[in-house]
Amino acid sequence: MRLIYFLAPRLLIAAITMFGVALLVFLSLRLIPGGYADIVLGPFATGAARDLLIQRYGLDEPIFVQFGKWLWALLQGDFGNSMVTNKPVIDEFLRRAPVTGELAILTLLLALAIGLPLGVWSGLAEGGAGGKGRLGRLVGALGASVPDFVIGSAFIFIFSKWSLGLKVGGFVPLDQGLWDNLKTMILPTVSLSVFAIALFLRTTRDAVLRVMTDGHILAAVARGQRPRDIVRHHVLRNAAIPVVTVTATYFGFLLGGAVIAEVLFSIPGVGYYIFSSLEERDYAVVQAGVLLAAFVFVSLNMVADFAYALIDPRIGAARSGT
Template sequence: MTVVLWALRRIVVAAATVLAVGVLIFASVRLMPGSYVDVALGPLATAEQRAAAMTEAGLDQPIVVQFAQWIMGVVTGDLGRSFVSDVAIAEEFALRLPVTATVALGAIALTVIIGIPLGFLTALRSGRRGGGAGGRIVSALGISVPDFVLGGLVVFAVSSLAVGLSVGGYRSFDTDPAAFVSSLVLPTIVLAVPSAAITARNTRDAVMNVLVEPHIGAAVARGSSSWFIVRHHLIRNAMPPVLTLLATITATLLGGTVIVESIFDVPGIGAYLITALGRRDYAIIQAGVLLAAVVFIVANLIVDLVAAGLDPRLRGRRA
Protein backbone atom coordinates (compact mmCIF):
# COMPACT_ATOMS: atom_id res chain seq x y z
CA MET A 1 0.00 0.00 0.00
CA THR A 2 1.47 3.34 -1.00
CA VAL A 3 1.85 6.24 1.38
CA VAL A 4 -0.92 8.19 -0.40
CA LEU A 5 -3.42 5.34 -0.18
CA TRP A 6 -2.56 4.76 3.47
CA ALA A 7 -3.07 8.46 4.25
CA LEU A 8 -6.38 8.53 2.34
CA ARG A 9 -7.59 5.54 4.29
CA ARG A 10 -6.74 7.24 7.57
CA ILE A 11 -8.65 10.35 6.45
CA VAL A 12 -11.72 8.30 5.49
CA VAL A 13 -11.65 6.53 8.85
CA ALA A 14 -11.37 9.90 10.63
CA ALA A 15 -14.38 11.27 8.70
CA ALA A 16 -16.45 8.18 9.55
CA THR A 17 -15.46 8.56 13.19
CA VAL A 18 -16.65 12.17 13.22
CA LEU A 19 -20.01 11.09 11.82
CA ALA A 20 -20.36 8.32 14.41
CA VAL A 21 -19.45 10.75 17.19
CA GLY A 22 -22.09 13.17 15.87
CA VAL A 23 -24.76 10.48 16.20
CA LEU A 24 -23.68 9.67 19.76
CA ILE A 25 -23.61 13.34 20.76
CA PHE A 26 -27.05 14.01 19.32
CA ALA A 27 -28.56 10.99 21.07
CA SER A 28 -26.79 11.56 24.39
CA VAL A 29 -27.88 15.18 24.70
CA ARG A 30 -31.52 14.21 24.33
CA LEU A 31 -31.22 11.38 26.84
CA MET A 32 -30.05 13.70 29.62
CA PRO A 33 -32.45 13.98 32.57
CA GLY A 34 -34.51 17.13 32.33
CA SER A 35 -35.29 18.47 28.87
CA TYR A 36 -34.85 22.02 27.63
CA VAL A 37 -38.56 22.70 28.03
CA ASP A 38 -38.55 21.39 31.62
CA VAL A 39 -35.65 23.64 32.59
CA ALA A 40 -36.83 26.69 30.65
CA LEU A 41 -40.49 26.70 31.68
CA GLY A 42 -40.44 24.89 34.99
CA PRO A 43 -42.96 22.40 36.38
CA LEU A 44 -45.93 24.80 36.36
CA ALA A 45 -46.01 25.37 32.60
CA THR A 46 -49.19 24.43 30.78
CA ALA A 47 -49.36 21.94 27.94
CA GLU A 48 -49.90 24.78 25.47
CA GLN A 49 -46.80 26.64 26.71
CA ARG A 50 -44.71 23.48 26.50
CA ALA A 51 -45.93 22.76 22.97
CA ALA A 52 -45.15 26.31 21.88
CA ALA A 53 -41.64 26.11 23.35
CA MET A 54 -41.03 22.78 21.61
CA THR A 55 -42.14 24.23 18.28
CA GLU A 56 -40.02 27.36 18.69
CA ALA A 57 -36.92 25.28 19.42
CA GLY A 58 -37.67 22.83 16.60
CA LEU A 59 -37.93 19.93 19.05
CA ASP A 60 -41.41 18.92 17.88
CA GLN A 61 -40.06 17.45 14.64
CA PRO A 62 -39.13 13.76 14.26
CA ILE A 63 -35.74 12.96 15.75
CA VAL A 64 -34.36 11.85 12.37
CA VAL A 65 -35.35 15.18 10.81
CA GLN A 66 -33.73 17.10 13.66
CA PHE A 67 -30.49 15.14 13.23
CA ALA A 68 -30.44 15.60 9.47
CA GLN A 69 -31.00 19.35 9.80
CA TRP A 70 -28.24 19.61 12.40
CA ILE A 71 -25.71 17.63 10.36
CA MET A 72 -26.48 19.59 7.19
CA GLY A 73 -26.06 22.83 9.12
CA VAL A 74 -22.71 21.68 10.55
CA VAL A 75 -21.45 20.72 7.09
CA THR A 76 -22.34 24.19 5.76
CA GLY A 77 -20.84 25.94 8.78
CA ASP A 78 -24.13 26.72 10.53
CA LEU A 79 -23.91 25.44 14.12
CA GLY A 80 -27.41 26.63 14.93
CA ARG A 81 -28.70 29.19 17.38
CA SER A 82 -28.96 29.14 21.15
CA PHE A 83 -32.41 28.11 22.39
CA VAL A 84 -32.14 30.60 25.24
CA SER A 85 -30.53 33.73 23.75
CA ASP A 86 -31.28 33.08 20.05
CA VAL A 87 -27.68 34.10 19.25
CA ALA A 88 -25.77 32.27 16.52
CA ILE A 89 -23.51 29.69 18.17
CA ALA A 90 -20.79 30.20 15.55
CA GLU A 91 -20.56 33.86 16.58
CA GLU A 92 -20.18 32.93 20.26
CA PHE A 93 -17.55 30.33 19.42
CA ALA A 94 -15.66 32.88 17.33
CA LEU A 95 -15.47 35.13 20.40
CA ARG A 96 -14.63 32.42 22.93
CA LEU A 97 -12.45 29.99 20.99
CA PRO A 98 -9.43 32.34 20.81
CA VAL A 99 -9.48 32.61 24.61
CA THR A 100 -9.55 28.85 25.11
CA ALA A 101 -6.99 28.35 22.33
CA THR A 102 -4.61 30.88 23.91
CA VAL A 103 -4.73 29.11 27.25
CA ALA A 104 -4.53 25.63 25.71
CA LEU A 105 -1.68 26.40 23.31
CA GLY A 106 0.24 28.14 26.07
CA ALA A 107 -0.18 25.06 28.24
CA ILE A 108 0.92 22.81 25.38
CA ALA A 109 4.01 24.97 24.80
CA LEU A 110 4.97 24.65 28.48
CA THR A 111 4.23 20.93 28.33
CA VAL A 112 6.63 20.42 25.42
CA ILE A 113 9.32 22.70 26.85
CA ILE A 114 9.22 21.07 30.30
CA GLY A 115 7.80 17.58 29.89
CA ILE A 116 9.85 16.14 27.04
CA PRO A 117 13.30 17.30 28.27
CA LEU A 118 12.42 16.20 31.82
CA GLY A 119 11.42 12.77 30.53
CA PHE A 120 14.61 12.37 28.51
CA LEU A 121 16.74 13.54 31.43
CA THR A 122 15.06 11.19 33.89
CA ALA A 123 15.48 8.21 31.54
CA LEU A 124 19.12 8.96 30.69
CA ARG A 125 19.99 9.34 34.38
CA SER A 126 18.20 6.15 35.45
CA GLY A 127 21.43 4.18 35.67
CA ARG A 128 23.39 6.86 37.51
CA ARG A 129 23.56 7.93 41.11
CA GLY A 130 20.19 9.29 42.17
CA GLY A 131 18.56 7.55 39.19
CA GLY A 132 16.57 10.60 38.12
CA ALA A 133 14.52 10.33 41.31
CA GLY A 134 13.86 14.05 41.35
CA GLY A 135 12.24 13.95 37.91
CA ARG A 136 10.09 10.97 38.88
CA ILE A 137 8.92 12.68 42.06
CA VAL A 138 8.03 15.87 40.19
CA SER A 139 6.11 13.86 37.59
CA ALA A 140 4.23 11.89 40.23
CA LEU A 141 3.21 15.04 42.08
CA GLY A 142 2.08 16.75 38.89
CA ILE A 143 -0.03 13.77 37.87
CA SER A 144 -1.53 13.24 41.33
CA VAL A 145 -2.79 16.75 42.06
CA PRO A 146 -6.18 17.42 40.34
CA ASP A 147 -6.76 20.61 38.37
CA PHE A 148 -9.32 21.98 40.81
CA VAL A 149 -7.03 21.42 43.81
CA LEU A 150 -4.03 23.02 42.11
CA GLY A 151 -6.21 25.85 40.82
CA GLY A 152 -7.60 26.49 44.29
CA LEU A 153 -4.11 26.57 45.79
CA VAL A 154 -2.92 28.99 43.11
CA VAL A 155 -5.92 31.28 43.66
CA PHE A 156 -5.27 31.27 47.41
CA ALA A 157 -1.55 31.97 46.96
CA VAL A 158 -2.07 34.77 44.47
CA SER A 159 -4.82 36.33 46.57
CA SER A 160 -2.61 36.26 49.64
CA LEU A 161 0.63 37.40 48.05
CA ALA A 162 1.34 40.40 45.86
CA VAL A 163 2.82 38.68 42.81
CA GLY A 164 1.52 41.04 40.14
CA LEU A 165 -0.93 38.55 38.63
CA SER A 166 -4.71 38.71 38.70
CA VAL A 167 -7.39 36.11 39.32
CA GLY A 168 -10.46 36.87 37.24
CA GLY A 169 -10.87 40.34 35.81
CA TYR A 170 -10.50 39.10 32.25
CA ARG A 171 -9.87 41.74 29.58
CA SER A 172 -9.81 41.16 25.85
CA PHE A 173 -6.56 41.64 23.97
CA ASP A 174 -8.00 44.56 22.00
CA THR A 175 -9.03 46.36 25.18
CA ASP A 176 -5.94 45.81 27.33
CA PRO A 177 -3.17 43.50 26.04
CA ALA A 178 -1.28 43.52 29.35
CA ALA A 179 -4.37 42.60 31.36
CA PHE A 180 -5.24 39.92 28.80
CA VAL A 181 -1.88 38.22 29.24
CA SER A 182 -1.94 38.66 33.02
CA SER A 183 -5.38 37.09 33.35
CA LEU A 184 -4.38 34.00 31.34
CA VAL A 185 -0.95 33.28 32.86
CA LEU A 186 -2.27 31.43 35.91
CA PRO A 187 -4.81 29.18 34.14
CA THR A 188 -2.15 28.35 31.55
CA ILE A 189 0.31 27.26 34.25
CA VAL A 190 -2.34 25.24 36.12
CA LEU A 191 -3.24 23.41 32.91
CA ALA A 192 0.40 22.81 32.01
CA VAL A 193 1.40 21.17 35.31
CA PRO A 194 -0.46 17.84 34.95
CA SER A 195 0.09 17.78 31.18
CA ALA A 196 3.84 18.27 31.56
CA ALA A 197 3.98 15.64 34.30
CA ILE A 198 2.14 13.05 32.19
CA THR A 199 4.33 13.88 29.18
CA ALA A 200 7.50 13.54 31.25
CA ARG A 201 6.42 10.16 32.57
CA ASN A 202 5.47 8.81 29.15
CA THR A 203 8.61 10.24 27.53
CA ARG A 204 10.72 8.52 30.18
CA ASP A 205 8.98 5.18 29.54
CA ALA A 206 9.36 5.54 25.77
CA VAL A 207 13.07 6.36 26.04
CA MET A 208 13.66 3.51 28.47
CA ASN A 209 12.02 1.08 26.03
CA VAL A 210 14.29 2.26 23.22
CA LEU A 211 17.43 2.11 25.38
CA VAL A 212 17.14 -1.66 25.76
CA GLU A 213 16.87 -2.33 22.01
CA PRO A 214 19.84 -4.06 20.34
CA HIS A 215 20.71 -1.23 17.95
CA ILE A 216 21.41 1.07 20.94
CA GLY A 217 23.90 -1.43 22.31
CA ALA A 218 25.45 -1.72 18.86
CA ALA A 219 25.81 2.06 18.63
CA VAL A 220 27.52 2.14 22.03
CA ALA A 221 29.85 -0.68 20.97
CA ARG A 222 30.79 1.28 17.85
CA GLY A 223 31.88 4.14 20.07
CA SER A 224 29.16 6.57 19.05
CA SER A 225 28.85 9.63 21.27
CA SER A 226 25.94 10.02 23.66
CA TRP A 227 24.61 13.02 21.73
CA PHE A 228 24.78 11.09 18.46
CA ILE A 229 22.79 8.21 19.97
CA VAL A 230 20.19 10.55 21.43
CA ARG A 231 19.80 12.51 18.19
CA HIS A 232 19.83 9.64 15.69
CA HIS A 233 18.28 6.79 17.67
CA LEU A 234 16.43 7.83 20.81
CA ILE A 235 14.53 10.85 19.50
CA ARG A 236 13.36 9.20 16.29
CA ASN A 237 12.24 5.95 17.94
CA ALA A 238 10.87 7.33 21.20
CA MET A 239 8.88 10.26 19.85
CA PRO A 240 5.91 8.53 18.09
CA PRO A 241 4.14 7.51 21.34
CA VAL A 242 4.97 10.89 22.85
CA LEU A 243 3.47 12.67 19.85
CA THR A 244 0.33 10.57 20.19
CA LEU A 245 0.05 11.60 23.83
CA LEU A 246 0.60 15.26 22.96
CA ALA A 247 -2.14 15.05 20.35
CA THR A 248 -4.53 13.71 22.96
CA ILE A 249 -3.58 16.42 25.45
CA THR A 250 -3.86 19.14 22.81
CA ALA A 251 -7.27 17.97 21.67
CA THR A 252 -8.52 17.73 25.24
CA LEU A 253 -7.37 21.23 26.11
CA LEU A 254 -8.60 22.84 22.89
CA GLY A 255 -11.93 21.10 23.28
CA GLY A 256 -12.63 22.95 26.48
CA THR A 257 -10.78 23.71 29.70
CA VAL A 258 -13.92 23.58 31.80
CA ILE A 259 -12.60 23.40 35.37
CA VAL A 260 -9.79 25.91 34.97
CA GLU A 261 -11.97 28.39 33.09
CA SER A 262 -14.54 28.19 35.88
CA ILE A 263 -11.96 28.67 38.64
CA PHE A 264 -10.27 31.65 37.00
CA ASP A 265 -13.44 33.14 35.46
CA VAL A 266 -12.12 32.87 31.92
CA PRO A 267 -14.83 33.33 29.24
CA GLY A 268 -13.79 30.45 27.01
CA ILE A 269 -15.57 27.51 25.38
CA GLY A 270 -15.57 25.44 28.57
CA ALA A 271 -17.39 28.05 30.64
CA TYR A 272 -19.88 28.55 27.80
CA LEU A 273 -20.66 24.81 27.69
CA ILE A 274 -21.14 24.60 31.45
CA THR A 275 -23.76 27.36 31.28
CA ALA A 276 -25.47 25.68 28.33
CA LEU A 277 -25.49 22.34 30.13
CA GLY A 278 -27.33 23.82 33.07
CA ARG A 279 -29.93 25.31 30.74
CA ARG A 280 -30.17 22.15 28.58
CA ASP A 281 -29.41 24.29 25.55
CA TYR A 282 -29.02 21.35 23.19
CA ALA A 283 -27.69 23.31 20.23
CA ILE A 284 -24.73 24.72 22.17
CA ILE A 285 -23.91 21.41 23.86
CA GLN A 286 -23.97 19.54 20.55
CA ALA A 287 -21.78 22.08 18.82
CA GLY A 288 -19.29 22.29 21.68
CA VAL A 289 -18.85 18.56 22.16
CA LEU A 290 -18.62 18.00 18.40
CA LEU A 291 -15.96 20.70 18.17
CA ALA A 292 -13.96 18.95 20.90
CA ALA A 293 -14.35 15.61 19.12
CA VAL A 294 -13.28 17.02 15.76
CA VAL A 295 -10.21 18.65 17.29
CA PHE A 296 -9.33 15.37 19.01
CA ILE A 297 -9.76 13.28 15.84
CA VAL A 298 -7.92 15.73 13.58
CA ALA A 299 -5.05 16.08 16.04
CA ASN A 300 -4.64 12.30 16.23
CA LEU A 301 -4.84 12.04 12.44
CA ILE A 302 -2.05 14.59 12.05
CA VAL A 303 0.07 12.77 14.62
CA ASP A 304 -0.51 9.44 12.87
CA LEU A 305 0.73 10.94 9.62
CA VAL A 306 3.76 12.54 11.28
CA ALA A 307 4.58 9.39 13.27
CA ALA A 308 4.35 7.27 10.15
CA GLY A 309 6.76 9.66 8.46
CA LEU A 310 9.23 9.21 11.33
CA ASP A 311 8.82 5.43 11.47
CA PRO A 312 7.64 3.81 8.18
CA ARG A 313 6.93 0.55 10.04
CA LEU A 314 3.82 2.15 11.55
CA ARG A 315 2.19 2.43 8.12
CA GLY A 316 2.04 -1.32 7.81
CA ARG A 317 0.91 -1.73 11.40
CA ARG A 318 -1.95 0.78 11.17
CA ALA A 319 -3.00 0.32 7.58
Protein backbone atom coordinates in the same frame (compact mmCIF):
# COMPACT_ATOMS: atom_id res chain seq x y z
CA MET B 1 -1.42 6.56 -5.29
CA ARG B 2 0.61 5.95 -2.16
CA LEU B 3 -0.94 9.07 -0.58
CA ILE B 4 -4.44 7.79 -1.42
CA TYR B 5 -3.73 4.46 0.29
CA PHE B 6 -2.47 6.39 3.29
CA LEU B 7 -5.42 8.80 3.51
CA ALA B 8 -8.44 6.71 2.48
CA PRO B 9 -8.76 4.45 5.57
CA ARG B 10 -8.10 7.38 7.90
CA LEU B 11 -10.77 9.53 6.29
CA LEU B 12 -13.26 6.66 6.47
CA ILE B 13 -12.52 6.07 10.16
CA ALA B 14 -12.77 9.82 10.79
CA ALA B 15 -16.20 9.99 9.11
CA ILE B 16 -17.51 7.01 11.13
CA THR B 17 -16.13 8.52 14.34
CA MET B 18 -17.75 11.88 13.70
CA PHE B 19 -21.12 10.27 12.96
CA GLY B 20 -20.89 8.20 16.15
CA VAL B 21 -20.04 11.27 18.22
CA ALA B 22 -22.90 13.24 16.66
CA LEU B 23 -25.42 10.49 17.42
CA LEU B 24 -24.13 9.92 20.95
CA VAL B 25 -24.15 13.57 22.02
CA PHE B 26 -27.57 14.17 20.44
CA LEU B 27 -29.16 11.26 22.30
CA SER B 28 -27.29 11.88 25.57
CA LEU B 29 -28.46 15.47 25.87
CA ARG B 30 -32.07 14.42 25.64
CA LEU B 31 -31.60 11.86 28.42
CA ILE B 32 -30.47 14.51 30.92
CA PRO B 33 -33.21 15.15 33.52
CA GLY B 34 -34.87 18.52 33.02
CA GLY B 35 -35.51 19.46 29.41
CA TYR B 36 -35.14 22.82 27.73
CA ALA B 37 -38.70 23.90 28.53
CA ASP B 38 -38.26 22.99 32.23
CA ILE B 39 -35.09 25.07 32.55
CA VAL B 40 -36.35 28.11 30.61
CA LEU B 41 -39.92 28.32 31.91
CA GLY B 42 -39.41 26.95 35.41
CA PRO B 43 -41.63 24.63 37.44
CA PHE B 44 -44.69 26.91 37.50
CA ALA B 45 -45.19 27.32 33.76
CA THR B 46 -48.50 26.30 32.22
CA GLY B 47 -48.80 23.28 29.98
CA ALA B 48 -49.77 25.51 27.05
CA ALA B 49 -46.58 27.56 27.43
CA ARG B 50 -44.48 24.40 27.55
CA ASP B 51 -46.16 22.95 24.47
CA LEU B 52 -45.66 26.20 22.56
CA LEU B 53 -41.95 26.33 23.37
CA ILE B 54 -41.41 22.67 22.54
CA GLN B 55 -43.18 23.05 19.19
CA ARG B 56 -41.17 26.17 18.38
CA TYR B 57 -37.90 24.21 18.43
CA GLY B 58 -39.32 20.98 17.02
CA LEU B 59 -38.71 19.08 20.26
CA ASP B 60 -42.08 17.35 19.93
CA GLU B 61 -40.97 15.44 16.84
CA PRO B 62 -39.59 11.86 17.03
CA ILE B 63 -36.01 12.00 18.22
CA PHE B 64 -34.51 10.44 15.11
CA VAL B 65 -36.39 12.91 12.94
CA GLN B 66 -34.82 15.70 14.99
CA PHE B 67 -31.42 14.05 14.59
CA GLY B 68 -31.83 13.70 10.85
CA LYS B 69 -32.75 17.36 10.43
CA TRP B 70 -29.82 18.47 12.57
CA LEU B 71 -27.38 16.21 10.70
CA TRP B 72 -28.62 17.43 7.32
CA ALA B 73 -28.15 21.04 8.43
CA LEU B 74 -24.62 20.21 9.63
CA LEU B 75 -23.71 18.74 6.26
CA GLN B 76 -24.70 22.08 4.73
CA GLY B 77 -22.52 23.99 7.20
CA ASP B 78 -25.37 25.18 9.39
CA PHE B 79 -24.68 24.64 13.11
CA GLY B 80 -27.95 26.30 14.06
CA ASN B 81 -28.76 29.15 16.42
CA SER B 82 -28.46 29.25 20.17
CA MET B 83 -31.79 28.46 21.81
CA VAL B 84 -31.02 31.07 24.49
CA THR B 85 -29.58 34.04 22.57
CA ASN B 86 -30.85 33.12 19.07
CA LYS B 87 -27.37 33.98 17.70
CA PRO B 88 -25.59 31.68 15.22
CA VAL B 89 -23.67 29.06 17.18
CA ILE B 90 -20.66 29.11 14.87
CA ASP B 91 -20.25 32.88 15.34
CA GLU B 92 -20.15 32.46 19.11
CA PHE B 93 -17.55 29.71 18.86
CA LEU B 94 -15.38 31.74 16.50
CA ARG B 95 -15.52 34.68 18.90
CA ARG B 96 -14.36 32.56 21.83
CA ALA B 97 -11.90 30.32 19.97
CA PRO B 98 -8.91 32.73 20.18
CA VAL B 99 -9.19 32.77 23.98
CA THR B 100 -9.18 28.98 24.24
CA GLY B 101 -6.46 28.80 21.59
CA GLU B 102 -4.22 31.13 23.59
CA LEU B 103 -4.75 29.12 26.78
CA ALA B 104 -4.07 25.86 24.92
CA ILE B 105 -0.87 27.10 23.27
CA LEU B 106 0.53 28.61 26.48
CA THR B 107 -0.22 25.42 28.40
CA LEU B 108 1.30 23.16 25.76
CA LEU B 109 4.45 25.26 25.41
CA LEU B 110 5.01 25.36 29.18
CA ALA B 111 4.37 21.62 29.54
CA LEU B 112 6.70 20.69 26.67
CA ALA B 113 9.44 23.08 27.83
CA ILE B 114 9.52 21.44 31.26
CA GLY B 115 8.21 17.91 30.72
CA LEU B 116 10.34 16.84 27.74
CA PRO B 117 13.78 17.73 29.18
CA LEU B 118 12.83 16.20 32.53
CA GLY B 119 11.60 13.05 30.79
CA VAL B 120 14.80 12.63 28.76
CA TRP B 121 16.94 13.31 31.82
CA SER B 122 14.92 10.86 33.94
CA GLY B 123 15.08 8.15 31.27
CA LEU B 124 18.83 8.50 30.80
CA ALA B 125 19.41 8.61 34.56
CA GLU B 126 17.23 5.57 35.33
CA GLY B 127 19.22 3.16 37.44
CA GLY B 128 22.09 5.62 37.79
CA ALA B 129 23.77 6.73 40.97
CA GLY B 130 21.92 9.00 43.34
CA GLY B 131 18.43 7.78 42.49
CA LYS B 132 17.86 10.35 39.75
CA GLY B 133 15.56 8.04 37.85
CA ARG B 134 13.45 7.46 40.95
CA LEU B 135 13.19 11.22 41.40
CA GLY B 136 11.75 11.53 37.89
CA ARG B 137 9.17 8.84 38.68
CA LEU B 138 8.21 10.62 41.88
CA VAL B 139 7.74 13.99 40.15
CA GLY B 140 5.65 12.36 37.40
CA ALA B 141 3.46 10.49 39.89
CA LEU B 142 2.82 13.59 42.01
CA GLY B 143 1.96 15.75 39.01
CA ALA B 144 -0.45 13.17 37.61
CA SER B 145 -2.11 12.58 41.00
CA VAL B 146 -3.24 16.14 41.74
CA PRO B 147 -6.38 17.15 39.77
CA ASP B 148 -6.20 20.47 37.98
CA PHE B 149 -9.31 21.77 39.76
CA VAL B 150 -7.53 21.28 43.11
CA ILE B 151 -4.51 23.24 41.89
CA GLY B 152 -6.76 25.90 40.37
CA SER B 153 -8.79 26.22 43.58
CA ALA B 154 -5.59 26.57 45.62
CA PHE B 155 -4.37 29.29 43.25
CA ILE B 156 -7.68 31.15 43.58
CA PHE B 157 -7.46 31.06 47.38
CA ILE B 158 -3.82 32.14 47.52
CA PHE B 159 -3.93 34.85 44.86
CA SER B 160 -7.27 36.23 46.02
CA LYS B 161 -5.83 36.75 49.49
CA TRP B 162 -2.39 37.89 48.36
CA SER B 163 -2.41 39.30 44.84
CA LEU B 164 1.33 38.80 44.18
CA GLY B 165 0.95 40.74 40.93
CA LEU B 166 -1.42 38.25 39.26
CA LYS B 167 -5.17 38.47 38.72
CA VAL B 168 -7.88 35.97 39.54
CA GLY B 169 -10.81 36.46 37.16
CA GLY B 170 -11.49 39.62 35.19
CA PHE B 171 -10.14 38.34 31.88
CA VAL B 172 -8.30 40.94 29.77
CA PRO B 173 -8.22 40.33 25.99
CA LEU B 174 -4.86 40.20 24.26
CA ASP B 175 -5.57 43.32 22.21
CA GLN B 176 -5.86 45.36 25.42
CA GLY B 177 -2.28 44.75 26.47
CA LEU B 178 0.05 41.76 26.46
CA TRP B 179 1.12 41.93 30.09
CA ASP B 180 -2.41 42.61 31.40
CA ASN B 181 -3.59 39.63 29.38
CA LEU B 182 -0.82 37.37 30.65
CA LYS B 183 -1.58 38.32 34.27
CA THR B 184 -5.02 36.75 33.83
CA MET B 185 -3.72 33.71 31.89
CA ILE B 186 -0.73 32.64 33.99
CA LEU B 187 -2.71 30.95 36.77
CA PRO B 188 -5.02 28.87 34.53
CA THR B 189 -2.04 27.98 32.35
CA VAL B 190 0.02 26.74 35.28
CA SER B 191 -2.91 24.84 36.82
CA LEU B 192 -3.46 22.99 33.54
CA SER B 193 0.27 22.47 32.96
CA VAL B 194 0.98 20.48 36.11
CA PHE B 195 -0.76 17.35 34.84
CA ALA B 196 0.58 17.91 31.31
CA ILE B 197 4.16 18.20 32.59
CA ALA B 198 3.78 14.89 34.43
CA LEU B 199 2.21 13.31 31.34
CA PHE B 200 5.03 14.37 29.02
CA LEU B 201 7.67 13.50 31.62
CA ARG B 202 6.41 9.95 32.08
CA THR B 203 5.78 9.36 28.38
CA THR B 204 9.23 10.63 27.38
CA ARG B 205 10.95 8.75 30.18
CA ASP B 206 9.30 5.44 29.26
CA ALA B 207 10.07 5.98 25.56
CA VAL B 208 13.74 6.74 26.27
CA LEU B 209 14.06 3.68 28.51
CA ARG B 210 12.57 1.45 25.81
CA VAL B 211 14.82 2.84 23.08
CA MET B 212 17.93 2.52 25.24
CA THR B 213 17.55 -1.28 25.22
CA ASP B 214 17.28 -1.55 21.42
CA GLY B 215 20.02 -3.33 19.53
CA HIS B 216 21.12 -0.34 17.44
CA ILE B 217 21.80 1.66 20.63
CA LEU B 218 23.94 -1.13 22.02
CA ALA B 219 25.74 -1.32 18.68
CA ALA B 220 26.43 2.41 18.76
CA VAL B 221 27.87 2.10 22.25
CA ALA B 222 30.04 -0.82 21.11
CA ARG B 223 31.34 1.31 18.20
CA GLY B 224 32.51 3.88 20.70
CA GLN B 225 30.17 6.71 19.73
CA ARG B 226 29.97 9.56 22.18
CA PRO B 227 26.94 9.42 24.53
CA ARG B 228 25.86 12.88 23.37
CA ASP B 229 25.75 11.75 19.73
CA ILE B 230 23.90 8.56 20.61
CA VAL B 231 21.22 10.52 22.44
CA ARG B 232 20.86 13.14 19.71
CA HIS B 233 20.93 10.88 16.64
CA HIS B 234 19.37 7.66 17.92
CA VAL B 235 17.51 7.98 21.22
CA LEU B 236 15.55 11.20 20.73
CA ARG B 237 14.28 10.44 17.24
CA ASN B 238 13.16 6.91 18.05
CA ALA B 239 11.55 8.02 21.31
CA ALA B 240 9.59 10.80 19.58
CA ILE B 241 6.61 8.78 18.31
CA PRO B 242 4.79 8.21 21.64
CA VAL B 243 5.53 11.84 22.55
CA VAL B 244 3.91 13.01 19.30
CA THR B 245 0.85 10.88 20.08
CA VAL B 246 0.45 12.31 23.57
CA THR B 247 1.07 15.85 22.35
CA ALA B 248 -1.64 15.60 19.67
CA THR B 249 -4.14 14.07 22.09
CA TYR B 250 -3.56 16.57 24.88
CA PHE B 251 -3.52 19.55 22.54
CA GLY B 252 -6.86 18.34 21.17
CA PHE B 253 -8.23 18.25 24.70
CA LEU B 254 -7.05 21.80 25.31
CA LEU B 255 -8.42 23.14 22.03
CA GLY B 256 -11.72 21.39 22.66
CA GLY B 257 -12.06 23.58 25.73
CA ALA B 258 -10.23 23.24 29.03
CA VAL B 259 -13.57 23.45 30.81
CA ILE B 260 -12.47 23.30 34.46
CA ALA B 261 -9.78 25.98 34.16
CA GLU B 262 -12.01 28.28 32.11
CA VAL B 263 -14.88 27.97 34.58
CA LEU B 264 -12.69 28.35 37.67
CA PHE B 265 -10.89 31.43 36.38
CA SER B 266 -13.84 32.90 34.41
CA ILE B 267 -12.00 32.65 31.09
CA PRO B 268 -14.59 33.35 28.35
CA GLY B 269 -13.44 30.56 26.05
CA VAL B 270 -15.11 27.66 24.30
CA GLY B 271 -15.15 25.42 27.38
CA TYR B 272 -16.87 28.03 29.53
CA TYR B 273 -19.44 28.62 26.80
CA ILE B 274 -20.27 24.91 26.48
CA PHE B 275 -20.50 24.50 30.27
CA SER B 276 -22.92 27.41 30.71
CA SER B 277 -24.96 26.22 27.72
CA LEU B 278 -25.24 22.74 29.25
CA GLU B 279 -26.70 24.26 32.41
CA GLU B 280 -29.29 26.08 30.29
CA ARG B 281 -30.01 22.96 28.15
CA ASP B 282 -29.01 24.93 25.05
CA TYR B 283 -28.87 21.82 22.88
CA ALA B 284 -27.63 23.53 19.73
CA VAL B 285 -24.53 24.94 21.46
CA VAL B 286 -23.57 21.77 23.34
CA GLN B 287 -24.08 19.54 20.30
CA ALA B 288 -21.96 21.80 18.09
CA GLY B 289 -19.31 22.20 20.79
CA VAL B 290 -18.83 18.47 21.36
CA LEU B 291 -18.81 17.81 17.62
CA LEU B 292 -16.19 20.50 16.98
CA ALA B 293 -14.06 19.12 19.83
CA ALA B 294 -14.27 15.65 18.28
CA PHE B 295 -13.30 17.10 14.90
CA VAL B 296 -10.23 18.70 16.48
CA PHE B 297 -9.22 15.36 18.03
CA VAL B 298 -9.66 13.46 14.79
CA SER B 299 -7.78 16.08 12.77
CA LEU B 300 -4.86 16.18 15.19
CA ASN B 301 -4.63 12.39 15.18
CA MET B 302 -4.34 12.49 11.39
CA VAL B 303 -1.62 15.13 11.70
CA ALA B 304 0.14 12.84 14.17
CA ASP B 305 -0.02 10.02 11.61
CA PHE B 306 1.75 12.21 9.08
CA ALA B 307 4.32 13.13 11.72
CA TYR B 308 5.01 9.42 12.36
CA ALA B 309 5.77 8.95 8.66
CA LEU B 310 8.16 11.91 8.69
CA ILE B 311 9.94 10.75 11.84
CA ASP B 312 10.23 7.12 10.72
CA PRO B 313 9.68 6.47 6.97
CA ARG B 314 9.24 2.77 7.70
CA ILE B 315 5.94 3.56 9.43
CA GLY B 316 4.65 5.55 6.47
CA ALA B 317 5.57 2.73 4.07
CA ALA B 318 3.92 0.09 6.27
CA ARG B 319 0.70 2.07 6.75
CA SER B 320 0.34 2.87 3.07
CA GLY B 321 0.72 -0.81 2.19
CA THR B 322 4.01 -0.44 0.30
